[in-house]
Amino acid sequence: MTETDDRPAITVIGMGNMGSAIARAYLERGYRTTVWNRTADKAEVMADAGAQIVSTAAKAVAASPVTVLSLLDNTAVEDVLDSVGDAAAGRTLVSLTSGSPAQARANAAWAAEHGAAYVDGKVMGDPPDLGTSRVSLAFSGPRETFETVEPALRELGSILYHGPDAGHAAVEFNAQVAMGYEFLIGFLHTLSLVETEGLDPEAFTERLAESLAGYAGLLKMMAGAIKSRTYGPDLGSLDVQAALMDDLIAHRESAGVETVRMREVKSLMDRRIAQGHGEQGFSSMYELLHL
Numbered sequence: 406m407t408e409t410d411d412r413p414a415i416t417v418i419g420m421g422n423m424g425s426a427i428a429r430a431y432l433e434r435g436y437r438t439t440v441w442n443r444t445a446d447k448a449e450v451m452a453d454a455g456a457q458i459v460s461t462a463a464k465a466v467a468a469s470p471v472t473v474l475s476l477l478d479n480t481a482v483e484d485v486l487d488s489v490g491d492a493a494a495g496r497t498l499v500s501l502t503s504g505s506p507a508q509a510r511a512n513a514a515w516a517a518e519h520g521a522a523y524v525d526g527k528v529m530g531d532p533p534d535l536g537t538s539r540v541s542l543a544f545s546g547p548r549e550t551f552e553t554v555e556p557a558l559r560e561l562g563s564i565l566y567h568g569p570d571a572g573h574a575a576v577e578f579n580a581q582v583a584m585g586y587e588f589l590i591g592f593l594h595t596l597s598l599v600e601t602e603g604l605d606p607e608a609f610t611e612r613l614a615e616s617l618a619g620y621a622g623l624l625k626m627m628a629g630a631i632k633s634r635t636y637g638p639d640l641g642s643l644d645v646q647a648a649l650m651d652d653l654i655a656h657r658e659s660a661g662v663e664t665v666r667m668r669e670v671k672s673l674m675d676r677r678i679a680q681g682h683g684e685q686g687f688s689s690m691y692e693l694l695h696l
């Protein structure tokens with residue numbers, strides 16, 4: 406009598422830092438896990454942890470109903486999909502690889518042409534935290550497909566579904582990450598100013614962190630103003646803010662701190678005021694941002 410293996414099955418393609426963490430998370434949770442990596446030895450080390458190793462990406466995709474791809478970039482995903490070809494028919498592919506919304510939509514189109522289902526995903530977090538709520542994952546693609554793979558995806562962290570457009574997980578990821586960078590470069594400029602002026606950067610940051618808590622409400626209010634295109638004087642009128650901005654720029658310059666981005670904000674204020682909207686608030690500059 407042959408023993409049946411009733412463990413859930415999954416394939417992970419790409420045994421880099423993230424892919425091997427994903428494979429380990431599935432192995433630890435009792436999945437029958439098949440892995441493939443372009444450079445074979447990185448896959449072979451997973452055998453000790455209980456993974457099934459196969460020699461081609463096509464065999465890997467054929468081995469499980471669901472395949473997670475964690476590769477360097479979408480060019481690597483395209484290379485792997487080309488080599489998988491018709492072996493993808495009837496399978497569900499989930500790419501957890503960085504890339505643009507257009508690339509995610511192209512992957513979805515490739516899957517549809519090859520009789521496969523596709524969900525795109527983006528990971529926010531570090532490989533050692535995989536499988537915990539410290540990692541958040543954004544997904545998009547057909548709801549029915551997402552719901553089929555949802556239990557397996559939940560094993561990886563805290564997940565959120567962003568709708569049927571395969572590109573929307575990438576939009577969410579890029580928007581969140583870019584917002585973080587814009588915020589953090591402002592923080593570095595601010596620390597440069599306060600340290601030059603003789604304040605303790607850590608003690609200042611303690612106070613700043615408390616002030617920032619108030620921004621959540623402000624952001625929501627501004628998003629509402631933008632959605633309705635009704636711009637009240639949030640943060641005061643632009644006429645008043647423009648004068649304050651001149652002071653802030655002069656202060657940074659006097660301390661020898663670079664002011665390119667502050668000048669850009671000031672020039673947006675000036676343009677909006679010149680359009681006759683000096684009584685409106687900061688959110689009204691939204692009207693100037695679309696090229």
Ligand SMILES: NC(=O)c1ccc[n+]([C@@H]2O[C@H](COP(=O)([O-])OP(=O)(O)OC[C@H]3O[C@@H](n4cnc5c(N)ncnc54)[C@H](OP(=O)(O)O)[C@@H]3O)[C@@H](O)[C@H]2O)c1
Pocket residue numbers: 419420421422423424425442443444447475476477478480481482484485501502503504528529530531532
């Ligand atoms: N690491 C993180 O902290 C982190 C966090 C969030 C998101 N991510 C995203 O997760 C994805 C994987 O990142 P990672 O850190 O695991 O990268 P990594 O350690 O550099 O691994 C890259 C993987 O891609 C494979 N690869 C590259 N080009 C290929 C090709 N043309 N054909 C087949 N395989 C190819 C590599 O195979 P070889 O071994 O043969 O080179 C390797 O398995 C990336 O999209 C990254 O942006 C990473």
